[in-house]
Amino acid sequence: MIRNPTHHPDREMLLDYADGSLGEPAALVVATHLAFCPGCRQQVADLEAIGGAFLEEEEPFPVSADCLPGLLARLDEPAGAAAAPLPGAARRSEAADLTYLPEPLRSYIGMPLSALPWQPLLEGIDEVDLGVGRPPMRTRLIRVAAGTVFPRHGHTGMELNLVLAGGYHDPRGSFQRGDVVVDDPSINHSPVADLRESCVCLSVTDAPLCLVEGPACFLKPSIRS
Ligand SMILES: [Zn+2]
Structure with missing residues (x-):
């Protein structure tokens, strides 16, 4: 259903x-x-x-x-x-x-998800840049293995997510297939992928995300392939 x-x-x-x-x-x-x-x-x-x-x-x-x-x-x-x-x-x-x-x-992707050139981002997390929009704007698919805890991070800009498969949750609630989630600089969280299957999201960001612990910002525009 x-x-x-x-x-x-x-x-x-x-x-x-x-x-x-x-x-x-x-x-x-x-x-x-x-x-x-x-x-x-x-x-x-x-x-x-x-x-x-x-x-x-x-x-x-x-x-x-x-x-x-x-x-x-x-x-x-x-x-x-x-x-x-x-x-x-x-x-x-x-x-x-x-x-x-x-x-x-x-039509934008043009092939099955499994055939995409996924790049490892963090343990259990892969990404594919779709090349839509101009840097620093990035449009990507992010795939998070079932049950993976995304490292706690903040946002230096806007992040717009659409859940395509699986689901995840953070303190705001549970997000499932078809849901749109907006993260902004007020959001500091550590989302967790649901257990039943990998979570795949379409993600648009206009600035890097920053890990809360440690100096690193990740998902930088500079790693755009
Ligand atoms: Zn709607």
């Missing part, structure tokens, strides 16, 4: 997503969450409808006489390589196969 997520992007993030102003890494997280979450899909659809109504009320914009021929000519051009997956595609997908990666993440 598919469980609906219980942790969601906030309203502001959904609004930025709906009007297209959210950056690509966070938009990828939101779009993939939408594949799991009927409630947020409906909210985004409502926000888009409101945005469309505002556009219809705008005064007509004067156009030059050659605008229409130019537009028609462009419509005849081949689509070429512009068919890259768009985050909004998740809203149109049936998202039926939620036992695996939903779109649009599936």
